[in-house]
Amino acid sequence: MKRILSIDDESTILRCLENALNAQGYEVTTCNDPEKAFDVLKSQDFALITLDIRMPGKDGFDLYKEFRQYKHIPALFCTAFPKSFNTQSDEIVKMWQEEFIEGTTDIIYKPFDLDDLYAKVEGLIGPANE
Amino acid sequence: MSDRALDLKAMRQVRGILVKHWIDLGRVSLRCTAGSLHIRGILLRLGGVKDPLSPPIVQSMFDEIKRIRDIKRVQGDLDNWDNFNGSWQQKGSSVDTSGTAGPDTSAGGSGTTIDIKGE
Numbered sequence: 001m002k003r004i005l006s007i008d009d010e011s012t013i014l015r016c017l018e019n020a021l022n023a024q025g026y027e028v029t030t031c032n033d034p035e036k037a038f039d040v041l042k043s044q045d046f047a048l049i050t051l052d053i054r055m056p057g058k059d060g061f062d063l064y065k066e067f068r069q070y071k072h073i074p075a076l077f078c079t080a081f082p083k084s085f086n087t088q089s090d091e092i093v094k095m096w097q098e099e100f101i102e103g104t105t106d107i108i109y110k111p112f113d114l115d116d117l118y119a120k121v122e123g124l125i126g127p128a129n130e
Numbered sequence: 131m132s133d134r135a136l137d138l139k140a141m142r143q144v145r146g147i148l149v150k151h152w153i154d155l156g157r158v159s160l161r162c163t164a165g166s167l168h169i170r171g172i173l174l175r176l177g178g179v180k181d182p183l184s185p186p187i188v189q190s191m192f193d194e195i196k197r198i199r200d201i202k203r204v205q206g207d208l209d210n211w212d213n214f215n216g217s218w219q220q221k222g223s224s225v226d227t228s229g230t231a232g233p234d235t236s237a238g239g240s241g242t243t244i245d246i247k248g249e
Contacts (some may be wrong), residue, residue: 001217010165041156064233068231077156079156082154082156082157083177084157085154085176086150086176086177086178087176087177087178087179088177088178089178092176096149096152096176100145100149101146101149101150102142102146103141103142103143103145103146103149104142104145105145105155106145106155107154107155107156108156109156109157116159119159119160119161120159122161123141123159123160123161123162124138124141125138126134126135126138127134130133
């Protein structure tokens with residue numbers, strides 16, 4: 001069974017992701033404290049990370065960069081703010097050209113359909129049972 | 131390599147091509163089954179990119195996708211682009227292509243399915 005780490009400061013979103021992905025057979029670990037996310041990541045072998053962007057303390061981009069230095073795990077950004085990905089930010093341009101270009105990172109905008117979530121997750125790591 | 135592994139590899143390559151062309155990944159959805167790729171949603175560049183998508187850019191992007199070795203068939207179901215006899219055209223619908231839409235930006239997919247590369 002493939003394990004997914006979901007990081008979001010909103011518990012309702014985490015519950016939604018957990019229920020939806022569990023229903024597809026994935027094992028989901030949730031984390032609502034971005035400061036603790038790196039420790040959780042190191043504690044288990046995850047196939048995918050889902051990341052919110054706007055979180056108190058440490059934002060999703062900081063976590064993503066931290067994670068990618070540790071291990072190139074596929075990542076799915078889940079955000080309600082499409083404007084977060086704007087090329088007027090040098091940080092975004094750098095991430096886009098150096099990390100996203102590998103094709104192992106995707107984005108889904110909230111609110112999303114479950115079919116879209118499943119397509120994004122399966123497109124990154126395949127079905128849960130393979 | 132299994133079919134599923136090849137499909138995952140192909141989708142990784144497709145995402146890489148979309149990223150190279152500054153396409154907002156949050157507005158498109160990909161599925162690849164046994165080498166048959168389905169792209170749906172809205173083809174739109176990230177905010178802040180100076181040059182908007184043009185037919186030659188879209189053509190070039192799909193040409194790159196079609197060249198991916200393990201992709202046998204490409205189907206497009208795009209809300210804001212159509213392909214007529216091999217030529218790409220932006221649809222003149224009310225689709226928001228400004229890059230400033232609110233959070234309701236799911237990948238959509240109400241367009242007509244177009245065969246871009248047949249088997």
